[in-house]
Structures are given as structure tokens and as C-alpha cells.
Amino acid sequence: MGAGATGLGVAWDLMLRGVAVIVVDQGDLAHGTSGRFHGLLHSGARYVLTDAVAAGQCQAENLCLRRIAGPYIEDTGGLFAAPPEVPDRLIDQWKQGCRAVNIPVAESVVVKGLNSRWNRVFSVNDGVINGYPLLQALARGIEEGGGRVLTHTRLVGAAEANGKIRKVILESAEGTQELAVDAVVNAAGPWAGEVAALWGDPLPLTLSRGVMVLFSHRQQPQVINRLDMPGDGDILVPHDHISIWGTTDRETALPEAPPPDYQEVIELMERGQEMFPDMGQWRVLRAFTGVRPLYRAPGSGSASTRDISRDFVVVEHPLSGAFSVIGGKWTTFRLMAQQVADRVAGYLHYSTPCQTQSHPLPPRLESFDSSGLAEPFLCECERVSTRQLQQYSGGSLSDLRTRTWFGMGPCQGTFCGHRVAAWQSLRVGVEQSDQELLNFRSERERGMLSALWGDNAVEWLLQRNIRFQGLGEPTK
Numbered sequence: 001m002g003a004g005a006t007g008l009g010v011a012w013d014l015m016l017r018g019v020a021v022i023v024v025d026q027g028d029l030a031h032g033t034s035g036r037f038h039g040l041l042h043s044g045a046r047y048v049l050t051d052a053v054a055a056g057q058c059q060a061e062n063l064c065l066r067r068i069a070g071p072y073i074e075d076t077g078g079l080f081a082a083p084p085e086v087p088d089r090l091i092d093q094w095k096q097g098c099r100a101v102n103i104p105v106a107e108s109v110v111v112k113g114l115n116s117r118w119n120r121v122f123s124v125n126d127g128v129i130n131g132y133p134l135l136q137a138l139a140r141g142i143e144e145g146g147g148r149v150l151t152h153t154r155l156v157g158a159a160e161a162n163g164k165i166r167k168v169i170l171e172s173a174e175g176t177q178e179l180a181v182d183a184v185v186n187a188a189g190p191w192a193g194e195v196a197a198l199w200g201d202p203l204p205l206t207l208s209r210g211v212m213v214l215f216s217h218r219q220q221p222q223v224i225n226r227l228d229m230p231g232d233g234d235i236l237v238p239h240d241h242i243s244i245w246g247t248t249d250r251e252t253a254l255p256e257a258p259p260p261d262y263q264e265v266i267e268l269m270e271r272g273q274e275m276f277p278d279m280g281q282w283r284v285l286r287a288f289t290g291v292r293p294l295y296r297a298p299g300s301g302s303a304s305t306r307d308i309s310r311d312f313v314v315v316e317h318p319l320s321g322a323f324s325v326i327g328g329k330w331t332t333f334r335l336m337a338q339q340v341a342d343r344v345a346g347y348l349h350y351s352t353p354c355q356t357q358s359h360p361l362p363p364r365l366e367s368f369d370s371s372g373l374a375e376p377f378l379c380e381c382e383r384v385s386t387r388q389l390q391q392y393s394g395g396s397l398s399d400l401r402t403r404t405w406f407g408m409g410p411c412q413g414t415f416c417g418h419r420v421a422a423w424q425s426l427r428v429g430v431e432q433s434d435q436e437l438l439n440f441r442s443e444r445e446r447g448m449l450s451a452l453w454g455d456n457a458v459e460w461l462l463q464r465n466i467r468f469q470g471l472g473e474p475t476k
């Protein structure tokens, strides 16, 4: 269950061991937290002061992902910069912690634009994960290996016989279906508690939301981290031509990512200006939120969300054949998948060992070079042509957005939203494509509305006027 990094990772691992797999997700690939993260391939240096195990796992998996998933990793390197109030004692402790888990650290030069008082800077081997293409590659690899990936299909029930899980009940636009199974892995991220409750064993999950701000430019070539105890607003990650700044940690009630809270975004920006004094002038595209599932281990009492470990746990439920995996990081998804798959393969009596440490991921799909083609780009900001859209049959406008990246650039879909909706209407009819355009607009607006200040607010008004007065879009 779950087509995020963990669920697809588990299915990929089991498939390589010869197990027949089906991945099910209520949304498209990366519908959950895997599509709403910072994008950092952790070196582990962020965790050495608080969680040496997680730090060591991140460093080992960082090296492993560079080996097996090279086309999906950008080797940016990372820097840790210490604010002046951080004592030398803590910096030494941090360096020792890095050494203990083999994170290469070197004193580095001061970064342009960084607060000039933050003059102790160290380099580490952080990187950047291109999450969506990586998950698309896993899904493609699973299908090419004989597995299936069912998107927009929700698990709503399970049936057992003699204490073993035997069936799952799935709902999709086509109706309800039952699927015979020998084992089920609940990799439902923040929904994992709800899913486990379907077989009567709810999990002690605490959910925590984190908000991130997306800037329209790549502000720095490397990842920049605050060297201190982990806290709010301490990582700036470059992605292609943009940057993501985050994040926060607030307990939240529901697994669906809520709209970013305006006050939380403002606090995050204030914190950012301690690090980069001119951050308030950087052009913002939007803010977004992701939700972490945290496993509150029995006996951990009322620890705050920041104090709950970012490690992961694998749970074997009293109902035989039902497994859950909770927590962890994107960076450690392969390791999490390996540990779950070991348990499932053992349960199913498959003896083939894990292959994923050395088996490369399927290659990246070539992006189309439309320069020599007669057809124009539908999305000029992200250079998406009709040919790219045509690769994805059956997706809604929102699915096409995450699969091709249309609408993600500076105009946030002002122009290309209409063009792609017109193209989509030829496939699904005008009524449905109009509805999909409304959904697309409300998703884009929710991220822009929480970052409205200064020139961003002026630009947002301009975009609305273009849409409503220039392009004749209905105002509701």
C-alpha cells in the first residue's frame, strides 16, 4: 500500500527477489509526503548531534543512492554554517559526530550572501534527490518486471482466514474489487495508522507538518544548513533553477497535507533572514506543506514532535502477513524497503537475498528536446511540449503537472494551465477538463496565497487579472 518512496521501494525490492507485487495508491505516484519534501539527500550531518543511528544510515544510503540512482541525484555538496551564538564546544561535538559515522567534513570558505557573522562553515557530502523522476523510474521498473502499479485506487478493507490476511478490498472510479493476497505491506506514510486500523491493529502515530517556501531562483549552488541542534528553518536546498527553504515541525491532526499557515510561513522567513539577510527580497513562487508520520514508541510519553526519533520501525501485526513500515527519510527509503522486504520474503519463504544495494534503477526517460520540432511548448517556464504530455495516458491535469512539471514555473500555470486544459479537453471532453482546471487552480492558489507579500502579492494580482480579464476564466 502506497506509491511513495517507501511503498515503491518495497515493491521494487520484492520484485527483484522474484515475488509478484501490486502497488496500490489512492492518488497518483508521490501523492503523499514523497511529493512534498525538501529534496535533500542527507549526508547525515543534520542528525549527528541528536540521532547517531539515523545519521549513519543517511550517510550509508547517500553513498548507495549515488551508485544505484545516479541519474536522479544531483551532487551539489552541502555546507553547514554556524550562527555566532553556537559555542565552539558544539561545533567540535558535531565534527566528532560526523567522523564517528564517516561523514567527510572539511572547513570551507564563507558563502556569498550568508550573514557575515556566520563565519564558521564546513562542507559535507549532502546532495539533492529528484524525487518524482526517481519514483516514476521505480514504477516503470516494477511494471517492466511483471508487477502492477494501480494509482487512484484506495484500500478500504481487508479479509482474513485462519488468522492470515487473504484479501484486500480496493475502490477506484471503476468500482470495488477484491484482490487475493499472501501478504500486505502498509507503507501508507501519514495514513499508516488508518490503514493498520483496517485489520484491527491501529498504530501509535503522531503526525507533524512542516512548511517549506519555494523561491524562483537557485540562490546557492550547494545545500546550506544551519549548524546547530535541529530546529525550524535551517536548510536551503537548490533544485535545478529554484530553491526550497524549510522547514517547521508542528503537530497536526490529519494525514492530508494542510494549506501552509501564513503565520508559520512568516516565521520561517524571519528565521531565514538570520541566515541570509536579503532572503525577504528573494522572489517567492509559493509555500507548501508535508506531513511526517512519527512513531511514538511505547514509553516515550509526551515528547514533542521534534524529540520523536526520525528513525523508522517495521511492525509485524498479529494478523499474519500484515506488515507496516513507519517513519524514516526519503534518503533511507532503500534501506527501509530492504528491511521490510527481508521480513516479507522470510514470511513467504523466498530465499533470494536483497539485490537493491547494487542493482541500478531503470534509466531516466529522455526529456524531449523540442527545439527542432514544429510544435511549441505548452508550458514555456518548464519547457513542456505536447509530446511529453502524450507519454502519460489517463492522468488528470494534476497528475500531468507532477509527471511533466508543467505549471510549476514562475507563472504558476497562468498561461499553460489553459493550454494544457484545452489539450486535455480533446481526450476527456470540455466539462471534465474545465473541472480539472479548477482543481489545478485551487491547488496552485493555495500555495501562492500563503506567500503573499511585497512584489509577490503584486504579481499574484497581475496573474489573476490576466486569467480573469485577459483569458476569460470564470471568477469563482
Ligand SMILES: Cc1cc2nc3c(=O)[nH]c(=O)nc-3n(C[C@H](O)[C@H](O)[C@H](O)COP(=O)(O)OP(=O)(O)OC[C@H]3O[C@@H](n4cnc5c(N)ncnc54)[C@H](O)[C@@H]3O)c2cc1C
Pocket (backbone or CB within 6 Å): 001, 002, 003, 004, 005, 006, 007, 024, 025, 026, 027, 028, 029, 030, 031, 032, 033, 034, 035, 036, 037, 038, 039, 040, 041, 042, 153, 154, 155, 156, 187, 188, 189, 190, 191, 192, 195, 208, 209, 210, 211, 212, 247, 289, 290, 291, 292, 327, 328, 329, 330, 331, 332
Ligand atoms: C516537511 C518535510 C520535509 C522533508 N524533507 C526531507 C528531505 O529533505 N530529505 C529526506 O530524506 N526526507 C525528507 N522528509 C521525509 C520524507 O519525505 C519521507 O520520509 C518520505 O517521503 C516518506 O515516504 P513514504 O512512502 O513512507 O510515505 P508517503 O510518500 O506519504 O506515501 C504514502 C502513500 O500511501 C498512500 N495511501 C495512504 N492511504 C492509502 C489507502 N487507504 N489506499 C491507497 N493508498 C493509500 C498515499 O496516497 C501516499 O501516496 C521530509 C518530510 C517532511 C514532512
